[in-house]
Amino acid sequence: MGHWFHQNIVGPGKLPTLLALASFVLTFLLTRTVTRLIRAGKGPFRDIAPGGVHIHHVVPGVILTVIGGFGAVGSGRHGVGAAVCAVIFGIGAGLVLDEFALILHLSDVYWTEQGRQSVEAVILAAALALLVLSGFSPLDVGSLSQEEQQGRVSAVVTLLVNFVFVLITLLKGKLRMALVGTLVPFVALVGAIRLARPSSPYARHLYRRRPRARARAALRVYRRDRRWAGPRRRIQDWIGGTPDGE
Secondary structure, three states, X not given: OHHHHHHHHHOOOOHHHHHHHHHHHHHHHHHHHHHHHHHHOOOOOOOOOHHHOOOOOHHHHHHHHHHHHHHHHHHOOOOHHHHHHHHHHHHHXXXXXXXXXXXXXXXXXXXXXXXXXXXXXXXXXXXXXXHHHHOOOOOOOOOOOHHHXXXXXXXXXHHHHHHHHHHHHHHOOOHHHHHHHHHOHHHHHHHHHOOOOOOOHHHHHXXXXXXXXXXXXXXXXXXXXXXXXXXXXXXHHHHHOOOOOO
């Protein structure tokens, strides 16, 4: 295990990414736990409001993100400094994205329906960080043998083709499938082939003169949302808490 960890994480310089991802996820979970306790009036935690001004945790989050980000740029990918800066950045990013919906709407929507967007942003960021952590650099071919370089070329072509599928899936308004497709290429292919969402840029331009395609797309969205909206909301509520009024 130690040899694998050093060869695949420490050696390629991925340890700061791993530490940033771990601190990011842990910070989000701890923050949500504390805010839910504050909301329920349990425990010793209270909102910070000096002078009557509620200080949201996005404020220290921005400060930590800036410190950790600039520190990481100057520290490289190895050493104690890089690891410390990665942890600081992960903590700051966790605090910031936990209140992503507040930044987006410029309003305190933390415990409203719009506040669910913070949970989605955190899941998206964590998945992208996991993608970076599990991936490789296709341009770093200096130390590879000729056979390995040929395999790397094939991998790069595969990545480029999959990127096209991911882009088409995004244009069809399927953000989650595009995200998963960056990790599982077959998912991006399915998303690129299937009908677009009616409100997507793809549908607005290419279904404009295809009423049957528009109708099929609307019916498919209706059936899918009716089937999956409930389970998706329960997962979001389990992670981030139930919005007010529910």
